[in-house]
C-alpha cells in the first residue's frame with residue numbers, strides 16, 4: 242500500500258516548516274532551539290486509518306473497480322468452463338455403452354416383494370426374468386434377496402430390453418447379470434475389504450450366553466461358539482463361575498465403512514484346570530490347540546452308496562450354446578429319481594425352494610463357514626429351520642427344474658464361495674495334516690499373542706454395546 246500524506250501529516254509537516262522559518266529569523270547570538278516540533282508526530286499519523294483518503298481518491302476507486310470487474314469476469318469464465326465440462330461429461334457418458342453409465346433404475350427391496358413383482362414394476366417381461374433366472378442357476382443369488390438389498394437396472398428403453406441387472410447384497414457382495422444376446426452372463430463380486438481384529442474376555446457368571454452378551458459379545462457369535470464346542474464342552478455342567486472365555490474375531494470394512502460381517506479366529510475357554518480351544522485354520526475349519534478338528538467330518542458324497550459323476554465342478558465351463566463362461570458350481574451325480582439324498586454334515590436347513598431352473602432344492606448351513614446345496618430334487622423331506630445330522634435323509638433325487646435327466650447337482654460352499662466338493666479341503670479329516678502342523682501352530686501362537694495384546698488394550702476402554710449384526714456368510 243502506498244503511503245499518502247494524511248491531513249494530519251500535512252499539518253505536522255507545515256509545523257516543521259514553521260519552526261524552521263522561526264529559527265531562520267532568530268538572532269544568531271541566541272542558541273537556536275526547535276521547540277514544539279519533534280519528529281515523533283510525523284510517525285503517529287502514518288499509523289492512522291487511511292479510509293477517508295481512499296474513498297476520495299479517484300485513482301484508488303479506479304483500481305477497486307478494475308479488480309471487481311476482473312473478479313466478476315473470472316467467476317463468469319469459471320461458471321462457463323464448469324458448464325462446458327458438464328456438457329462434455331454428459332456427451333462422453335452418452336457415448337459410453339449403456340451398461341457403463343449409471344443405472345437408470347434403482348430399487349431397494351421391501352418386505353413382501355417378489356422378484357416378478359419388482360420386474361413387472363419396471364416393465365421387464367417374464368421372458369427376460371427367466372433369462373436372468375437361468376443365469377442365476379450358478380449362484381441362486383436372487384432366491385436370497387432380503388429387504389434392504391438393492392437392485393439396479395440398465396434398460397435399453399427403445400428395445401424395452403434389460404441389458405444389465407446388479408444385485409447388491411451388501412457393500413462387499415454384488416452379483417451382476419449382463420446380457421449377451423438372448424442370455425445373461427453372471428458375475429459374482431465378493432470384495433475382501435479390510436479385516437480389523439478385536440478381542441473380548443468374558444468372565445463366566447451364570448450362563449455362558451448371558452455372561453457373553455454382558456461382555457458385548459454379539460448374539461450370532463455366541464451361537465457360533467455354542468455350535469463350535471457342542472461336542473467338546475458341556476455348557477451347563479462344565480462351566481463354573483470364575484471360568485473365562487477369550488474371543489478373537491475380525492470385522493470387515495470396505496473403504497473404512499463397517500459391513501457388519503465378522504469372523505471368529507480363536508476361542509479359548511479356560512477353567513480351573515482345563516482348557517478348550519478353537520482356532521481357525523487356513524482351510525476354513527476350527528481345530529483345538531493339538532490340531533484336532535472341532536467339527537464332525539463331512540461325507541464326501543451325499544449318498545449312502547456311490548453314484549456316477551456326470552459333470553464335475555468347473556468355474557470356467559463354457560456354455561455349449563453361447564460359448565461363454567457359465568460356471569458349473571457343483572458336482573452332478575447321475576442317480577435314479579427317488580434315490581435318497583443325505584445331509585453331508587450336521588447342520589440346519591437354511592432354505593427350501595422351488596426354482597424354475599434349479600428345481601426343488603435344499604440349502605443346509607453347517608456353522609459359520611460351510612453350506613451345502615442340493616438341486617433338482619423330486620421330493621424334500623425337511624423344512625426350513627430344522628436341524629439335521631450327517632447322513633440324515635433330506636429328500637430324493639429328481640429331475641425338477643430345467644434338466645435333461647434325473648441327477649443331483651450338489652454344491653459345497655466355504656465362506657460363501659462354491660468350491661469343488663471332490664477336491665476341496667473340507668473337514669473330512671479329524672486333525673490338521675502333519676505337513677500343515679507347523680504353520681497351524683505358528684498361527685495359534687499369533688492368535689494368542691494378538692488376543693493378549695487386544696484384551697490388554699480393551700481393558701483400558703469401556704465395553705462395547707452388544708449388537709445383533711450378521712456373522713460369517
Ligand SMILES: [Zn+2]
Pocket residue numbers: 552569571572573649650651
Ligand atoms: Zn450341475
